[in-house]
Amino acid sequence: MSERTGEHRHAITLTVNGVLREAAVPARRLLSDCLRHDLGLTGTHVGCEHGVCGACTVLLDGEPVRSCLTFAVTVDGHEITTVEGLAERGELSPVQRAFSECHGLQCGFCTPGFLCTVTAFLRDNRTPTDEEVLEAVSGNLCRCTGYQNIIKAVHRAAEIQAEESG
Template sequence: MAPGGTGEGHSVVVEVNGVVRGARVPGRRLLSDFLRHDLRLTGTHVGCEHGVCGCCTVLLDGEPVRSCLTLAVTVTGRAITTVEGLADGEEMSPVQRAFAECHALQCGFCTPGFLCTATALLRDNPRPTEEEVLEGVSGNLCRCTGYQNILRAVRRAAELMAGEG
């Protein structure tokens, strides 16, 4: 039985970052808690616990979702990518490299959610306009950076993915 649960629980089996993982969890276990506590993938951060801040954003079958609003039992059999799965082995993804290069983080708490959001944005729209970048990340909150370096990093990631420098 998973920590904090009672009774038998529910079996949740998912592909996380390319690896099939699973645990027995209470029916009310949030995906964010399943990832952090049951699977020990602590890169997914939990901020507001109301789906407002975007810190807990992960990719579910490639689409950004708020893991603090998603029940773990609803994702069984699906594929999840967390911030830990964005890199290719030891090689950072273009989005991760751009965030580091453009100093698009300060405390880093919101960064995993921004990285997952930007990854999906650039997959769907490899050459976004300024307005599309702003709209694409508008669901994620940052209390430190003022957003300019985050927006710059998303544009830089698009350049890196296009092979431009």
């Protein structure tokens, strides 16, 4: 029970970006709020708070989910990857590098959600068509870029991944 609110807290344990983390959260705490406020991982952005914009997208056991629609208690024991966890050994991931190289971001608010979405998409589809890319990113809204460079970045990320996998 929290002294401040009188609300019961639930102990949860999750692996976030490869690190075992624990938190005590109210039953109604959203995963986005848990990541940002309880665990200090502010890369996950909250836009619409209705699951429409995709800015809050993270990977839950490798699959993209809207963290603003997911209760933190439901991910107890699961693995979460946020935008902070996409880089490996201090190196940007192919998707992150491609977005930078192709100018697939402007203000950056929607970028974490796009990066997580595209990471999962390219894991499952190594050589996407333009139509498949459009479908994959259709759940992520960007108000700045006009999407053309985002589409280019997805294709470039696929190229980088192909080059690196030999």
